Amino acid sequence: MRATRSFVVGFILGVGLVAVGSAGAYHTRFVADNCNSAPPTPTSFITREGSATVALRARFEGYQWAGGCWNDNDRDDSPNDPHEDAATGGEGGDCSGFTFKVWRESLTTSDASFRQWGMLRYVHGPYTAASFKAGTGAPNVTVAKASLIKMDALASYGHIGLIYATNPDGTDRIIEAKGEDYGTDIWTRAYRGNPSYSGVRRTGWSS
Amino acid sequence: MSQRESLHRPPSIGRRRLSPVLAGLVAGCVLASLAAVIGATAVAQRSPAGARAIFDATHLPPLLRLQGEPVRLTYDVHCALEGVDDPEQSCDVSGTIHLRSGRHDTFRAIPLEPASTADRRELTVTVPANVASSREGFEYYAELREVGGAGPILVPGGGADAPHRSLPLPDPTEVDLGVHTFGSTARGMRVVSAPWGDGVSNVGLEPGRALPAIGASAFDVDDDGSVLLLDEAHGRVLRWGPTGTGPSSVQLSIDRRLADMALDDDGSIYVLESVAAQERTPLVRHFDALGRALRSVETAEPGPSQLRRGPRGPVVLQQPSHQWMPVAETGTPTAAPDQARRAQVGRPLRTGGEVVVLRRADEILVALVSNGRVRESWRVTSETALAEVQLAEPLGRRLVLVFRTYTDATGEFVVLALDRRGVATQFSTPTDEWAEAAPLGRFRISGRHLYRLGSDGSGAFVERYDMGAPS
Numbered sequence: 001m002r003a004t005r006s007f008v009v010g011f012i013l014g015v016g017l018v019a020v021g022s023a024g025a026y027h028t029r030f031v032a033d034n035c036n037s038a039p040p041t042p043t044s045f046i047t048r049e050g051s052a053t054v055a056l057r058a059r060f061e062g063y064q065w066a067g068g069c070w071n072d073n074d075r076d077d078s079p080n081d082p083h084e085d086a087a088t089g090g091e092g093g094d095c096s097g098f099t100f101k102v103w104r105e106s107l108t109t110s111d112a113s114f115r116q117w118g119m120l121r122y123v124h125g126p127y128t129a130a131s132f133k134a135g136t137g138a139p140n141v142t143v144a145k146a147s148l149i150k151m152d153a154l155a156s157y158g159h160i161g162l163i164y165a166t167n168p169d170g171t172d173r174i175i176e177a178k179g180e181d182y183g184t185d186i187w188t189r190a191y192r193g194n195p196s197y198s199g200v201r202r203t204g205w206s207s
Numbered sequence: 208m209s210q211r212e213s214l215h216r217p218p219s220i221g222r223r224r225l226s227p228v229l230a231g232l233v234a235g236c237v238l239a240s241l242a243a244v245i246g247a248t249a250v251a252q253r254s255p256a257g258a259r260a261i262f263d264a265t266h267l268p269p270l271l272r273l274q275g276e277p278v279r280l281t282y283d284v285h286c287a288l289e290g291v292d293d294p295e296q297s298c299d300v301s302g303t304i305h306l307r308s309g310r311h312d313t314f315r316a317i318p319l320e321p322a323s324t325a326d327r328r329e330l331t332v333t334v335p336a337n338v339a340s341s342r343e344g345f346e347y348y349a350e351l352r353e354v355g356g357a358g359p360i361l362v363p364g365g366g367a368d369a370p371h372r373s374l375p376l377p378d379p380t381e382v383d384l385g386v387h388t389f390g391s392t393a394r395g396m397r398v399v400s401a402p403w404g405d406g407v408s409n410v411g412l413e414p415g416r417a418l419p420a421i422g423a424s425a426f427d428v429d430d431d432g433s434v435l436l437l438d439e440a441h442g443r444v445l446r447w448g449p450t451g452t453g454p455s456s457v458q459l460s461i462d463r464r465l466a467d468m469a470l471d472d473d474g475s476i477y478v479l480e481s482v483a484a485q486e487r488t489p490l491v492r493h494f495d496a497l498g499r500a501l502r503s504v505e506t507a508e509p510g511p512s513q514l515r516r517g518p519r520g521p522v523v524l525q526q527p528s529h530q531w532m533p534v535a536e537t538g539t540p541t542a543a544p545d546q547a548r549r550a551q552v553g554r555p556l557r558t559g560g561e562v563v564v565l566r567r568a569d570e571i572l573v574a575l576v577s578n579g580r581v582r583e584s585w586r587v588t589s590e591t592a593l594a595e596v597q598l599a600e601p602l603g604r605r606l607v608l609v610f611r612t613y614t615d616a617t618g619e620f621v622v623l624a625l626d627r628r629g630v631a632t633q634f635s636t637p638t639d640e641w642a643e644a645a646p647l648g649r650f651r652i653s654g655r656h657l658y659r660l661g662s663d664g665s666g667a668f669v670e671r672y673d674m675g676a677p678s
Binding site for chain 2: 057084164167169194199
């Protein structure tokens with residue numbers, strides 16, 4: 001009887017130990033299990049419409065600080081990632097990694113040509129929100145905020161979001177990788193008139 | 208067994224007891240690991256790498272326009288096929304606009320035509336002159352479909368029950384602001400100050416090193432002048448009395464992310480969250496004055512942006528339709544389909560009627576509307592760029608209009624009290640948005656005062672401006 005009780009206690013302990021270990025590991029497995037390092041496909045042109053499609057496929061797929069890999073199942077496969085760790089290997093991009101892939105840029109900052117990155121390609125790109133804000137890199141330029149249109153960006157030193165649509169009240173619907181607690185989605189924002197934000201445009205759109 | 212005996216015998220007892228414990232431990236680990244592997248495999252199998260189909264549309268409705276202006280309706284349609292990775296390979300789309308003069312005619316179907324822009328997939332139609340010139344305006348909704356595939360989708364979602372409406376302004380009061388002079392802002396009386404922190408009188412910043420500062424995301428003012436500040440990071444509201452006493456704290460069961468809030472007449476609190484659970488829409492939560500959860504309801508659309516008190520309960524401005532929808536009446540939640548069916552383009556006012564706003568380029572059109580007819584209207588033009596309209600609300604016989612004007616380097620809020628002759632009162636305020644708040648949650652009117660929510664590196668605050676006696 002006592003042996004049975006001890007076995008049960010040990011069994012519960014074992015299950016508990018594995019559960020705790022798995023819970024920690026679960027949030028670090030998305031990149032390892034799903035993402036790749038496939039080279040991008042060079043493309044001869046990009047359209048704003050096509051970039052909106054890239055962005056919409058990342059919608060609902062979560063956020064990962066310093067990340068850049070997601071699938072398209074409309075859910076965050078690594079929810080509740082820790083806020084303070086850039087290396088948790090979760091699903092999603094961060095704001096600048098998301099913008100880099102949506103704008104289909106090159107890893108070489110002097111190269112303004114177009115690169116189609118697969119959703120599951122783990123890549124962040126060379127730009128931070130602050131460097132986008134400064135118009136760093138051959139493909140990126142700063143432009144007057146009043147002239148921004150669909151798939152142009154508003155960038156501060158700590159964040160960047162892309163314009164998806166403009167509302168009748170003058171706010172914008174921004175598609176952005178906002179944070180671990182927010183994921184990647186479209187929200188109404190008042191970034192345009194906020195002095196912290198600058199207007200940024202990817203050059204070379206087909207028109 | 209005596210304590211002495213037990214001290215003498217632990218090794219053999221330990222060994223005897225340890226064996227089944229160890230056996231159990233090993234068995235538990237093995238079984239749980241197997242379950243984890245199977246579970247992980249299942250999760251991986253549920254995570255397809257292939258691209259899903261996309262079918263979405265955006266539309267900027269011409270809610271107001273000057274008399275005689277031609278009207279062109281445009282829908283930017285996003286359509287991508289399932290399993291096609293190339294984002295430049297989109298699908299064929301078509302659409303129909305259902306249009307009628309005024310509010311009671313029969314809808315007439317007109318096909319939408321593809322626009323000529325190469326980098327966007329637009330469907331468009333010019334509103335026939337006889338409809339555009341109708342003095343009662345016109346109503347419309349679009350039916351969009353993927354050729355041989357998905358759809359149709361209705362824009363707005365309420366379709367014929369709650370179409371978009373465009374009203375002509377026959378004789379708006381013209382207000383020309385010229386070039387804005389930055390740097391001459393007015394400070395109101397600071398009625399609330401709450402330092403950042405985790406104490407009882409502090410407001411919190413949302414966690415996340417990669418996250419911009421977000422905190423104290425909304426506020427509201429009771430009819431007696433009490434100020435309630437939403438401290439979403441701590442899941443509570445802080446309340447200051449009309450003479451500045453406080454704060455007292457009321458805990459709320461909310462998701463602790465950016466949210467808007469509104470007080471009801473009975474002192475209960477509505478909170479509009481901005482992040483939805485998977486495949487759901489954001490929640491409006493209702494709490495009594497003590498913070499006890501009453502009910503919650505999902506918004507009809509995925510992007511609600513503003514929560515206000517309406518004539519019979521809270522109303523929410525929802526995107527993508529950009530329509531105001533009731534989310535509760537006399538405390539009873541309004542189900543999402545009913546919200547969409549009862550949507551309207553103007554914000555319903557507690558005093559009756561509605562206010563309709565449209566910012567386009569460097570002008571703002573605003574109208575007070577009763578029974579579908581424009582009662583008063585203004586056209587505000589500026590040589591400095593205009594951003595969002597934060598507030599448009601009657602105060603006595605005037606209309607208080609608050610909007611942002613900006614350059615690439617700076618920005619300010621402009622406050623206008625408008626009457627039939629033009630501008631009765633005008634001043635500017637700083638934007639003070641060190642921390643991000645709800646996009647349209649920075650201003651409230653209570654009594655004859657305008658209240659403004661701001662923040663700096665030390666904390667959040669609310670300032671009060673006297674707008675003069677309502678005339």
